Amino acid sequence: MLKAGLLATALLAVTAPGALAQPGERFTVTQTQIADRKAVFATVESIDTVAARARISGTIGELRVDEGDAVAAGDVLAVVVDDRLAPQIGAVNATASALQAQLDQARIDLTRAQDLFDRGIFPQARLDQAQTQVDVLEGQLASARQERAVLVQQSREGDVLAPASGRVLEVPVTAGSVVLQGEQVATIASELYLLRLRLPERHARTISEGDTVTVDAAALTGDVAPTGRIRQVYPRIEDGRVIADAVVEGLGNYFVGERVRVHVEVDARDAVIVPEAFLINRYGVDYVRLREADGHVVDIVVQRGRETADGVEILGGIAAGDVLVQP
Numbered sequence: 001m002l003k004a005g006l007l008a009t010a011l012l013a014v015t016a017p018g019a020l021a022q023p024g025e026r027f028t029v030t031q032t033q034i035a036d037r038k039a040v041f042a043t044v045e046s047i048d049t050v051a052a053r054a055r056i057s058g059t060i061g062e063l064r065v066d067e068g069d070a071v072a073a074g075d076v077l078a079v080v081v082d083d084r085l086a087p088q089i090g091a092v093n094a095t096a097s098a099l100q101a102q103l104d105q106a107r108i109d110l111t112r113a114q115d116l117f118d119r120g121i122f123p124q125a126r127l128d129q130a131q132t133q134v135d136v137l138e139g140q141l142a143s144a145r146q147e148r149a150v151l152v153q154q155s156r157e158g159d160v161l162a163p164a165s166g167r168v169l170e171v172p173v174t175a176g177s178v179v180l181q182g183e184q185v186a187t188i189a190s191e192l193y194l195l196r197l198r199l200p201e202r203h204a205r206t207i208s209e210g211d212t213v214t215v216d217a218a219a220l221t222g223d224v225a226p227t228g229r230i231r232q233v234y235p236r237i238e239d240g241r242v243i244a245d246a247v248v249e250g251l252g253n254y255f256v257g258e259r260v261r262v263h264v265e266v267d268a269r270d271a272v273i274v275p276e277a278f279l280i281n282r283y284g285v286d287y288v289r290l291r292e293a294d295g296h297v298v299d300i301v302v303q304r305g306r307e308t309a310d311g312v313e314i315l316g317g318i319a320a321g322d323v324l325v326q327p
Contacts, residue, residue, distance in 0.1 A: 025326040026291065027278055029318050034273070034308060035265035037214070038199070042246065042262050044254040045196045046189035050164050054179045055157040058082035063175045065186060071162040077186050080158040080179060089151045096144040103137040110134050166190040169256060193251035194231060195260060198241040203266040207233060213246045216261035223250035230264075275311040278324045279304070288318060289325040297325050 061081040065071060113130040116122030170187040173179060199207065211230045228248030236243070246262070254260070280287040280299070287299040305313030318324070 025277075027275060027324045027326070029272055029274065029320050029322040029324065031270050031320040032273055033268045034271045034313065036267040036269050037263040037306075038203070038266045039216075039261060039263050040197055040199060041259045042195035042197045042213075044193055044251055044256055044258045044260060045245070046166065046256055047192040047194055047245075048164065048166075048190040049169070050166075050188050050190070051184045052077050052160050052162055052186040052188060054078075054080050054160055054181060054183050054185055056080055056082055056154055057179065057181045058158060060173055060175050060177050060179060060185075061158075063171070063173070065168050065171060067168055067171055069168045070166070071168060071188065072165045073162055075162045076159045077162055077168075078160040078173070080160060082155070082158065085151055085155045089148060089155070092144055092148040092151060096141060096148060099137060099141040099144055103134065103141055106130070106134045106137050160185045162186075162188060164188060164190050167256075189256050191252065193254060193256070195228065195246040195248055195251070195262060197230075197244045197246060197262070197264060199244065199264070199266065201237045201240050201242055204233075204237065204242040206267045207242070207244060207264065209233060211265055213248070213265075214263040215248060216263070221253070223253075225249040271305070272314045272318065272320065273308060273311045274302075274314050274318075274324065276307075278326050279312060280327050288314075289327055290318065291323040291325050 058080040059082075060078050062079040063077075064079075065075075065077045071077065110127075110130040110133075113122055113127045117124070117127045166188045168186055169189050171185070172187075173183075173185055179185065195213070197213070207230060209230055209232060213228050213230065215224060215226055215228065217226075225248055228246045230244050231247045232245045234243045234245075246264075274288065278288055279302075280289070286302050286304045288302050289297045290300045291297050300317050302317030303315040305315045307313075
């Protein structure tokens with residue numbers, strides 16, 4: 001009789017609908033809107049990719065950079081030599097020397113003519129002619145010197161300068177190569193890197209400048225910041241994708257073109273958020289304690305979603321208006 005009584009008591013405990021609520025913190029389930037995140041792969045790009053070009057035609061006599069080198073704005077990347085400039089400068093120098101000698105002689109003749117004119121034995125016309133000769137030679141000498149300055153400046157423009165600070169991505173020429181004026185000698189990526197996202201076009205209306213992007217934990221190496229913001233959304237859709245640029249600090253150690261997994265907020269939806277303290281996990285299954293209208297509490301199986309700043313998203317098992325009791 002004693003064993004039968006104990007068995008009946010045990011069966012009653014298993015089949016009871018619930019126990020009376022114990023004093024504890026309560027939480028009323030409400031429906032709220034949360035941002036829906038989408039995982040995409042973004043590529044590391046430079047904000048500006050500029051080309052260093054030759055300013056004159058000629059042969060590359062010296063190449064000072066290679067792929068991967070860091071350069072500063074104004075650094076000499078290569079030297080282009082035009083073999084025609086040196087003979088031209090020599091010819092102009094010879095012309096200037098001859099004109100200088102003629103000018104010296106003309107000034108001597110003018111001095112003599114002025115002396116004779118002062119004595120009254122030299123006509124005014126001859127004095128004016130001597131003065132004109134000096135003026136003409138001075139103008140010709142100035143012109144020769146300006147021509148020489150132009151040729152010297154052209155020779156200086158053989159230095160191919162870095163248009164911006166950054167890292168050299170490509171050097172399509174070698175020492176000894178013949179280049180034309182305006183031809184590309186090196187490609188430089190600026191030091192400011194960003195992430196370029198390509199999202200399906202259905203999200204074109206839901207993303208905007210200033211939205212937050214989260215970098216995947218596996219990509220958080222070095223000084224990479226965990227979050228960033230969208231800097232620009234391009235007003236053009238290519239291949240069914242809308243393109244956006246996101247600024248994330250600490251991308252300087254990445255390779256240009258490297259892919260990084262990020263999460264971006266693309267839309268808002270209704271969701272149920274429950275604080276972590278109200279969840280119970282037994283054998284891999286999540287429960288919450290639901291307080292019924294008659295004051296009893298029962299354990300309800302729920303489906304856990306992703307974690308948010310306010311708690312854990314619950315995908316199923318409870319609804320708005322339910323009252324939970326903290327275990």
